[in-house]
Amino acid sequence: MPFGLVGSRKLAIFATLCAAQAFAKTCTLKPLGHGKSDVSQIEAAISECGHGGTTVFQPGEYNITRKMHWDLVNSRVDLHGSLNFVFDLPYWMDPASTYRVIFIQSQASWFVISGHDFTLDAHGTGGIVGNGQRWWSWYGNATRLDGDGRPVSLTLSNVTRGTVKDFTVQAPPFWCNAVADSRDVVYDGMKCVAENADETWFGQNIVWNTDGIDTYRSDNITMVNWDITSGDDCLAIKGNSTNIFASNITCRGGTGIAFGSLGQYADLPDYVENVVLEDITLIRPDPQVQPLLEHGVYFKSWTGTRIGFPPTGGGAGGGRVSGVIARNVRVDQVTTPIQLYQTNLGHPGDAPSKLQFINLTFENWTGTAQSSTIVDLECSPAAPCADLTFRDINVTVPSGEAPAYTCVNVASAAGLPSGACTGEGAVKM
């Protein structure tokens, strides 16, 4: 049929034109090898194809010897290989060697992506090699401070409509991911592996600060299909994170899913609104490798007294966390499944925090806890927690008895088991 033939030929030509328009250019890279740095060839490819083009990294390890910033606009990156950030601790700790685009705690980044309407797909084979083991062992008995310059592995800053897919960060020295000043971002498939293999430190947590992600000043961030092995927060929802959706998240070890710390900056209130966490599994690893699995979900604010200044000190910040749902959560030998405290880094005699937690819902929790208290809420007298809902919380405790709930300064809560939170002086309802 001539008509059909012409039609399909037209379609084919049209499709070719569209493809040609959408991906005008393709830049293809392979690792240089021979002890050469790959940064210059990567920068050249991103500058040629990062706006309106496709950049393809063939498999292999790319030698990353200095900080990189990719601005991606209407563009695609296929990262089949790994970006290997060389271990050179004194070099990376020099402030000139990293970017400081994350405002909170002036955190450092060695790799920043900005821009809009892009996809970075690592196809389950690519990502970042952070050489973290040598960082962790170095800091095994050294002091770690917030903002000391240890670099975040993958930072999205000032991104709109960006997607990161099937990406692995092997051995992040510090936070695995950060997303700041961004919106409409999807992370689909993220694996972070901070797992100590140095037997000097077996039985201790030397992978502090290897958070799976910190979200800050960002809106509409989706995280699905994550697998995080960490010695710190699996996810950390920090100030001005709104409309955050996390689903199918496995956390192995660490401190749990955190809201906070909040209220560190006295002059900058933190608002966190509408966060849905669902299908979450928290697994306790071999204690020789990672001794902590502290929480399922926990909430923390600084006190109402400012002592010192960020990045390491601070406090007295206000704000509000509202509209949190944590449902379908399975915990495995977690220390305390649900906890809230407003005395982070506080001192006796500090004024109470004015940051308020309201409308938090916990639904369909199963598994096991190591302590008898499965819900421990220590809200501030200056901003009592309100509108808490518990539904189908079935976490078993070692004694086999009814699990305990603690509530301090909780103004209203529904679904508490009868007799829970009625301890003397504990509840104000």
Ligand SMILES: *[C@@H]1O[C@H](CO)[C@@H](O)[C@H](O)[C@H]1NC(C)=O
């Ligand atoms: C990476 O590049 C630097 C600078 O050229 C070189 O000293 C180093 O040996 C390279 N590393 C690898 C693994 O090729």
Ligand SMILES: *[C@@H]1O[C@H](CO)[C@@H](O)[C@H](O)[C@H]1NC(C)=O
């Ligand atoms: C953020 O990105 C937009 C374009 O996507 C740009 O116009 C703006 O200058 C950037 N802002 C900052 C602070 O870099």
Ligand SMILES: *[C@@H]1O[C@H](CO)[C@@H](O)[C@H](O)[C@H]1NC(C)=O
């Ligand atoms: C750190 O601790 C390890 C193991 O205990 C020890 O071998 C090393 O000398 C210590 N390093 C410093 C700088 O104290």
Ligand SMILES: *[C@@H]1O[C@H](CO)[C@@H](O)[C@H](O)[C@H]1NC(C)=O
């Ligand atoms: C949230 O981000 C996703 C991914 O970019 C987008 O499809 C969706 O429209 C955004 N939602 C809103 C309400 O803007």
Ligand SMILES: *[C@@H]1O[C@H](CO)[C@@H](O)[C@H](O)[C@H]1NC(C)=O
């Ligand atoms: C959940 O995420 C893991 C990767 O962490 C993936 O292998 C698995 O297929 C996902 N499950 C579902 C139901 O999508």
Ligand SMILES: *[C@@H]1O[C@H](CO)[C@@H](O)[C@H](O)[C@H]1NC(C)=O
């Ligand atoms: C959060 O957003 C509010 C405005 O909605 C602003 O006043 C506040 O300073 C922001 N806080 C931070 C930490 O950026």
Ligand SMILES: *[C@@H]1O[C@H](CO)[C@@H](O)[C@H](O)[C@H]1NC(C)=O
């Ligand atoms: C409580 O939070 C949920 C989830 O964000 C939201 O859908 C609901 O409207 C909130 N309820 C009130 C009374 O604000």
Ligand SMILES: *[C@@H]1O[C@H](CO)[C@@H](O)[C@H](O)[C@H]1NC(C)=O
């Ligand atoms: C409860 O959560 C588990 C996962 O932990 C899930 O398999 C189950 O379907 C959930 N039940 C309901 C009623 O949603």
Ligand SMILES: *[C@@H]1O[C@H](CO)[C@@H](O)[C@H](O)[C@H]1NC(C)=O
């Ligand atoms: C709670 O969990 C235990 C162990 O998983 C199970 O035997 C029990 O039936 C569950 N109870 C309810 C009320 O779902």
